[in-house]
Amino acid sequence: MIDERMEELASLHVLGLLTPPEARAFAANLARDPELQALVTSLFAARDALAGTAPAATPSPEVKHQLMAKLAARVKKPALRPTAKPAWSLPSFWLPWAVATAAVVVAVHQTLDQRNLQSTVRNQNARITELDQLADTLRGATNQLSQTVANLQSATKLADVRIALLSSLLSDSPKAVAVSLWDNQQQSGVFVVQNLKPLPADRDYQLWVIDPQYAIPVSAGVFQVDNTGNVRLHFKTDKAILTADKFAVTLEPKGGLPTPTLKNLVLMGG
């Protein structure tokens, strides 16, 4: 139960009015009280709404240009790239294993900081089981995709294939998942999606490729899913892609837009 005193401190806190000793004491309470955290979050939201009543004003476009230029000099770390030339002499069922392997790498990366090694192994095993199930599910939807991959293999192009797993950003479609394969030499790709919500006729999903050389994502076309939320499609991009760093899907008006609507981000991954 939050009393009036704590409500007062929370209100002063979100307005930056607490004195340093008050702020320290309040931070200690905040860290251990979920109810107080919820109150503070909602008071921050109210404060943000108040902040938004400031008269509309727009910064010069030069600000963004300068910022992006400064970021170029502050690169944190190199982006992940598919580097090693793989020995892709596998049969055409390689895709689920590739997906599983890629995701296991992610899982391993996420658990590096965990102190208990046994717990880590258990988590990894559970994750592998989960990914095996995902791979099984995807296998059924990617028979034709496998044929495409086989064709690519025969053309010895696989070293340039970028494989990305996209996960859902929607609270109402948490099971939506997609895999994108991008052949940089061919400048074309295959996109497989499952469990995405079917759309009304006046809306489309739009696929985007994020290439660091461009300030905005590059459109790879629009698509709809079938009644079960699945689709598999071949795609090309509006511009030449140098590095397919990430892939994203947004919800857009019918026919798509030249730039993505960020509020409608549906899937993202890389």
Next chain:
Amino acid sequence: MGATENQPATDQDVELLRGISEGDRWAFACFYDQYCKLLFAVAYRILNDQKESEDVLQEVFLQIWDKAGSYNPLLGKPVSWAVTLTRNKAIDYIRAHQRRSKLLEHAATEFLTRAPGSAVANDSVHGRENSELINSAVAELPADQRKAIEMAFFGGLTQNEISESLKEPLGTIKARIRRGMLKLRERLEGFV
């Protein structure tokens, strides 16, 4: 826009911050496009100067680039964090340039002079229709509560400075701010 619809936007913001923390410039550009107008408007409201506000905006976004990995959800949603950074940076700017008297004067009179129906920063975040509903909720606050809150947030005044400026006891000011913030929160429930 209801609370349910708002939730994915917050998830997206968290995802964007995660990308920024990993050096993803596209995620940074997305976050900038989403909130630059709101943050710039806040800075401009405090500083009342285009160049200074742009300087503050740049510093804030560089700070977001550098510190995205240390974003703490206890400090509110990502946009709340960004608003706090902007407000604090703008207030620091005023203090550093010894514009305190201007700050006091500006804070005391600003909220009385706003033209009703004019475009506000919320338009860029919530859309015009929802923005008007939010403005109405803010406008319906009792004038004494709203004034104390705006003097604190936009004016950067301390509790004691507000008390002295309004010639009211400190306890009255604190209670006024508490009642005003809780009322604002209640009236905006479902919109933010």
